[in-house]
Amino acid sequence: MTQTDSSSTAVIALDAMGGDHGMESTTRAAAAISKTTKIHLLMVGNRDELLPLLEKHEAHLDQIEFIHTTDFVPMSESALASARRTGSSIALAAQSVASGRAQALVTAGNTAAVLLHCSRVISQIPGINRTALAAVHPTLPREHNADPLGLLLDVGANLSCDAEDLVQFAAMGAAYASRISKIDSPTVGLLNIGEEETKGDALLRQAHQLLREASGPAFTFYGNVEGRDIPLGVVDVVVCPGILGNVVLKLLESMGEVVLALGNDMLSQRPTWRLGRRMLRGGLHQISDMAHYSEYGGAPILGLDRIVIKAHGRSDAKAIENAIKVAAKAVREDVCGGIVESIRKAQENRYQSLSLGTDR
Amino acid sequence: MTQTDSSSTAVIALDAMGGDHGMESTTRAAAAISKTTKIHLLMVGNRDELLPLLEKHEAHLDQIEFIHTTDFVPMSESALASARRTGSSIALAAQSVASGRAQALVTAGNTAAVLLHCSRVISQIPGINRTALAAVHPTLPREHNADPLGLLLDVGANLSCDAEDLVQFAAMGAAYASRISKIDSPTVGLLNIGEEETKGDALLRQAHQLLREASGPAFTFYGNVEGRDIPLGVVDVVVCPGILGNVVLKLLESMGEVVLALGNDMLSQRPTWRLGRRMLRGGLHQISDMAHYSEYGGAPILGLDRIVIKAHGRSDAKAIENAIKVAAKAVREDVCGGIVESIRKAQENRYQSLSLGTDR
Numbered sequence: 152m153t154q155t156d157s158s159s160t161a162v163i164a165l166d167a168m169g170g171d172h173g174m175e176s177t178t179r180a181a182a183a184i185s186k187t188t189k190i191h192l193l194m195v196g197n198r199d200e201l202l203p204l205l206e207k208h209e210a211h212l213d214q215i216e217f218i219h220t221t222d223f224v225p226m227s228e229s230a231l232a233s234a235r236r237t238g239s240s241i242a243l244a245a246q247s248v249a250s251g252r253a254q255a256l257v258t259a260g261n262t263a264a265v266l267l268h269c270s271r272v273i274s275q276i277p278g279i280n281r282t283a284l285a286a287v288h289p290t291l292p293r294e295h296n297a298d299p300l301g302l303l304l305d306v307g308a309n310l311s312c313d314a315e316d317l318v319q320f321a322a323m324g325a326a327y328a329s330r331i332s333k334i335d336s337p338t339v340g341l342l343n344i345g346e347e348e349t350k351g352d353a354l355l356r357q358a359h360q361l362l363r364e365a366s367g368p369a370f371t372f373y374g375n376v377e378g379r380d381i382p383l384g385v386v387d388v389v390v391c392p393g394i395l396g397n398v399v400l401k402l403l404e405s406m407g408e409v410v411l412a413l414g415n416d417m418l419s420q421r422p423t424w425r426l427g428r429r430m431l432r433g434g435l436h437q438i439s440d441m442a443h444y445s446e447y448g449g450a451p452i453l454g455l456d457r458i459v460i461k462a463h464g465r466s467d468a469k470a471i472e473n474a475i476k477v478a479a480k481a482v483r484e485d486v487c488g489g490i491v492e493s494i495r496k497a498q499e500n501r502y503q504s505l506s507l508g509t510d511r
Numbered sequence: 512m513t514q515t516d517s518s519s520t521a522v523i524a525l526d527a528m529g530g531d532h533g534m535e536s537t538t539r540a541a542a543a544i545s546k547t548t549k550i551h552l553l554m555v556g557n558r559d560e561l562l563p564l565l566e567k568h569e570a571h572l573d574q575i576e577f578i579h580t581t582d583f584v585p586m587s588e589s590a591l592a593s594a595r596r597t598g599s600s601i602a603l604a605a606q607s608v609a610s611g612r613a614q615a616l617v618t619a620g621n622t623a624a625v626l627l628h629c630s631r632v633i634s635q636i637p638g639i640n641r642t643a644l645a646a647v648h649p650t651l652p653r654e655h656n657a658d659p660l661g662l663l664l665d666v667g668a669n670l671s672c673d674a675e676d677l678v679q680f681a682a683m684g685a686a687y688a689s690r691i692s693k694i695d696s697p698t699v700g701l702l703n704i705g706e707e708e709t710k711g712d713a714l715l716r717q718a719h720q721l722l723r724e725a726s727g728p729a730f731t732f733y734g735n736v737e738g739r740d741i742p743l744g745v746v747d748v749v750v751c752p753g754i755l756g757n758v759v760l761k762l763l764e765s766m767g768e769v770v771l772a773l774g775n776d777m778l779s780q781r782p783t784w785r786l787g788r789r790m791l792r793g794g795l796h797q798i799s800d801m802a803h804y805s806e807y808g809g810a811p812i813l814g815l816d817r818i819v820i821k822a823h824g825r826s827d828a829k830a831i832e833n834a835i836k837v838a839a840k841a842v843r844e845d846v847c848g849g850i851v852e853s854i855r856k857a858q859e860n861r862y863q864s865l866s867l868g869t870d871r
Contacts, residue, residue, distance in 0.1 A: 229709070291772055307704055310712040344667055344757040349589070352670040352754060378762030382769040394712060395755055397704040402738030402762055409742040410770040412651055418791060427790030430783045 160191075161479045162216075164253035167196030168223035168240040169260025171465045174204055176259070179468030180475060182208035185215060190479050193253045195244040197221045218243050223260070226464055230263035242268045248457045249273045255458035255478040257449070259466040265459070266308055266452065273455045276487060278494055282454030283320050283393075284308040284461065285327065286400045290384025302328055302388045303381060304453065307397035314357035317341065317390050318365050318497060323453040324388035325370035326493035330484040331477065332387070336368070340376030340386035342395060350375060354392070362390075367500035369493040382406070449474035456487050520549075521839045522576075524613035527556030528583035528600040529620025531825045534564055536619070539828030540835060542568035545575060550839050553613045555604040557581045578603050583620070586824055590623035602628045608817045609633045615818035615838040617809070619826040625819070626668055626812065633815045636847060638854055642814030643680050643753075644668040644821065645687065646760045650744025662688050662748045663741060664813065667757035674717035677701065677750050678725050678857060683813040684748035685730035686853035690844040691837065694747050696728070700736030702751035702759070710735060714752070722750075727860035729853040742766070809834035816847050 167177040174196065181192050182205055191214050194201055198219040205212065223240045224233040236242060241260045248256045249272040258265050266284070275282060285304035292299045302324045305312065312320075321339040328337040341359055343351045348359050359375060366372035373386045381389050382403060391399070418428045449462035449470070458481040462474040527537040534556065541552050542565055551574050554561055558579040565572065583600045584593040596602060601620045608616045609632040618625050626644070635642060645664035652659045662684045665672065672680075681699040688697040701719055703711045708719050719735060726732035733746045741749055742763060751759070778788045809822035809830070818841040822834040 229707070289773060291769075342758060344754055347589070355754070378758045378760070379765030379769065381762065382765070382773065391758075394704055394715070395758060398702060398738045398751075398755060398759060399762060400738070402741065402759060405739030405742070406766050406770050407773075409651075409739065410766050413649060413742065413767075423790045427787040430787030430790070 160189075161255065161482045162191045162193055162253045163475050163478050163482075164193045164195060164244045164247045164256045165471075165475065166240045166244045166256070166258035166260050166265075167194040167201055168220075169258045169265075170462065170471070171226060171259075172467060174200060176466060176468045176471050177201075178204035178210070179208055180471035181205060181215060182210035183468065183472050184475050185211035188476070188479070190214070190475060191216070192475070193218060193244075193247055195220065195240045195247065196223070218247060224264040226261050228261060228264065230261075230267045233261060233264035234267055236264075239264075239268075241265055242272075245269045245272050245459075248459070254482045255460065257460045257462060257471065257474045257478050259449075259462040259464055259471060259474075262307070262461060262464075265461055269452060269455060269459050273457045273459070275454055276456045276490055276494075279319060279323075279454040279490075281305075281309050281312060281316050281319070282452055283323060284450055285324055285453050286396070286403075286450045288382065288400070288403050290382055292384075299384055300332060301381065301384050301386070303396055303400060303403075304388070304390060305393040305396050306400045306450065307393045308452065309393040312354075312392050314354055314361050317354075317358040317392075318361045318501075319454075319494060320390040321362055321365065321372070321388065322369050322493040322497040323490050324390065326489035327451055327453060327481075327486055328387045329493075330486050330489045331480060334387050336371050337387035338373045339366075339370045339388045339390060340373045340380060342381070342389050342391035342399070343375035343377070345377065346375050348375070358390075361501065364501040364504045365497040367496065367504075369496035369500065449477060451477075451481065451486075453490065458482055458486060520551075521615065521842045522551045522553055522613045523835050523838050523842075524553045524555060524604045524607045524616045525831075525835065526600045526604045526616070526618035526620050526625075527554040527561055529618045529625075530822065530831070531586060531619075532827060534560055536826060536828045536831050537561075538564035538570070539568055540831035541565060541575060542570035543828065543832050544835050545571035548836070548839070550574070550835060551576070552835070553578060553604075553607055555580065555600045555607065556583070578607060584624040586621050588621060588624065590621075590627045593621060593624035594627055596624075599624075599628075601625055602632075605629045605632050605819075608819070614842045615820065617820045617822060617831065617834045617838050619809075619822040619824055619831060619834075622667070622821060622824070625821055629812060629815060629819050633817045633819070635814055636816045636850055636854075639679060639683075639814040639850075641665075641669050641672060641676050641679070642812055643683060644810055645684055645813050646756070646763075646810045648742065648760070648763050650742055652744075659744055660692060661741065661744050661746070663756055663760060663763075664748070664750060665753040665756050666760045666810065667753045668812065669753040672752050674714055674721050677714075677718040677752075678721045678861075679814075679854060680750040681722055681725065681732070681748065682729050682853040682857040683850050684750065686849035687811055687813060687841075687846055688747045689853075690846050690849045691840060692747070697730050697747035698733045699726075699730045699748045699750060700733045700740060700746035702741070702749050702755060703735035703737070705737065706735050708735070718750075721861065724861040724864045725857040727856065727864075729856035729860065809837060811837075811841065811846070813850065818842055818846060 195218045198217045283305035290301045325337040362372040449460040452459040555578045605628045643665035650661045685697040722732040809820040812819040
């Protein structure tokens with residue numbers, strides 16, 4: 152209640168029916184937000200069920216409005232089938248943002264349906280060819296980055312893309328990192344099979360060249376990065392085609408869990424290890440969970456002229472709360488304006504390096 | 512010395528100059544092999560330097576022959592530059608296998624150069640469109656698989672492939688898993704962005720269809736798998752295009768190391784955790800190393816009509832020793848013959864399911 156910054160005036164639309172945990176998580180998150188910030192929420196969902204839950208969680212109802220609907224997109228429904236649900240919570244939430252009634256959208260719903268309904272009613276930023284889904288993931292601590300998080304995009308908004316699209320992903324990701332994580336001139340890496348510029352297929356080789364030309368005030372192109380460089384945090388932003396990014400993201404998310412499951416046998420080989428393992432139980436559990444994204448506030452959809460934060464399907468209340476805070480910050484820091492600027496700078500830099508012949 | 516199986520007669524060509532540790536690792540491995548098995552080795556490299564090292568390690572020299580050369584391909588050299596080195600250790604080792612002087616080749620050398628020199632002189636199995644590099648990785652224990660290892664291919668022998676190639680990768684990987692890991696009717700998964708058959712781009716959707724038609728005696732097609740299913744060992748063999756496989760492999764290799772590095776801070780939060788961590792030190796170190804492949808005997812190159820095992824560049828003597836044993840086993844179990852049979856069965860099954868209209 153002591154915050155008086157501009158985020159206090161933001162209205163965030165919340166798809167109250169989305170996510171594996173549905174209204175239980177969204178109402179808990181909404182209650183927490185209403186009690187600890189001045190953010191206003193526009194909850195889209197079944198008002199008759201939401202209200203009692205909000206009251207139970209002692210929400211400050213003066214900060215919460217509703218758009219009532221009983222329809223929602225089931226988590227496993229195909230995008231095609233979901234397209235018909237124009238009265239669903241995600242469809243109405245997207246419309247509320249498109250019309251300006253809310254400044255940003257937070258949803259833990261079905262990703263394909265979110266992308267479809269948002270793309271249908273929210274305009275793309277002029278000059279952007281494709282919107283991209285960007286995942287925030289934990290990395291090893293890095294000097295210039297206080298909260299050690301990295302951005303990976305595209306993680307599945309697109310099945311295909313060209314080299315120009317990858318440059319736009321770089322500019323958009325850098326704008327997000329610079330405004331949300333406060334990194335000056337973020338570094339960008341191109342996910343590839345080796346460091347050398349000659350590595351990869353025609354798409355990746357051309358993207359390497361274009362990224363080098365665009366490297367400048369918008370972002371610093373680091374060069375190619377490999378799989379292991381992503382969690383190590385070698386760069387702030389990693390760009391790649393959507394299928395590659397999606398497979399990598401799902402592997403990253405499971406790393407803690409998988410490594411500990413694999414290591415469990417090993418750690419029972421000696422009595423001291425068995426004892427040590429027992430002492431560490433809670434800590435190992437945290438490691439296993441660490442890549443589960445609940446702390447990282449969700450994945451931004453970049454390229455639309457409104458802020459959309461896609462929280463993980465299995466988000467709990469804490470994760471949704473964090474996603475709402477990130478959305479409010481993205482509004483306050485004008486991430487969409489930052490993207491316009493970043494795309495312009497990258498473009499200018501390319502023309503300049505081409506005309507100067509300094510593209511090496 | 513008690514082994515009297517047919518592997519005792521195998522001659523394995525060993526690129527004695529390849530790998531980050533060069534002759535130090537290869538001579539140690541050769542000495543161990545000569546002392547504990549009846550495998551004959553054909554060491555290709557600088558005889559004047561190899562001999563004193565082998566003597567130092569007390570190798571049984573009656574099991575070791577040499578092809579002398581002083582040239583080798585540096586680990587960082589491009590494939591193109593390496594093409595000129597027709598007298599290098601890898602080039603001569605490949606020739607010795609092509610000519611039949613040795614039955615299999617083991618090398619820890621520069622992957623691109625290995626693929627190039629092998630493809631140049633060793634014939635492809637008739638009917639195979641593309642050779643593939645297959646990585647062996649640890650998985651969670653699975654009921655039917657005593658040693659919990661999985662196979663992932665292609666991990667970078669090809670920059671592009673079509674749906675037919677992915678079916679051949681499946682048949683080749685299944686043949687290898689069935690003969691080396693003794694798995695009856697191995698399961699195959701297609702790496703994709705979701706389980707549903709409609710997921711992915713045109714290539715992946717077509718591959719899904721063709722794999723379903725080919726599923727039968729050669730292998731059982733499980734369906735699509737996602738990133739996390741690979742280390743969990745949901746299937747025995749995962750197939751994917753080379754760029755995707757390469758990025759995933761490098762991430763898998765670093766998982767233990769990265770998770771523990773990320774978790775290190777977490778585990779220092781409480782005194783009991785700090786103590787537990789100290790007690791577990793050796794065990795955690797083992798976890799960090801577990802995906803470093805030293806125990807898994809290297810990556811087979813599948814599709815050539817000779818056995819070629821590519822050990823990891825950073826292989827130590829133990830890893831090279833294991834790779835030599837795997838190569839001898841692959842000769843003994845006639846993996847190349849198994850691939851011919853598996854490809855034929857998969858093909859027959861496709862025709863059959865097409866003519867019966869039972870493409871499920």
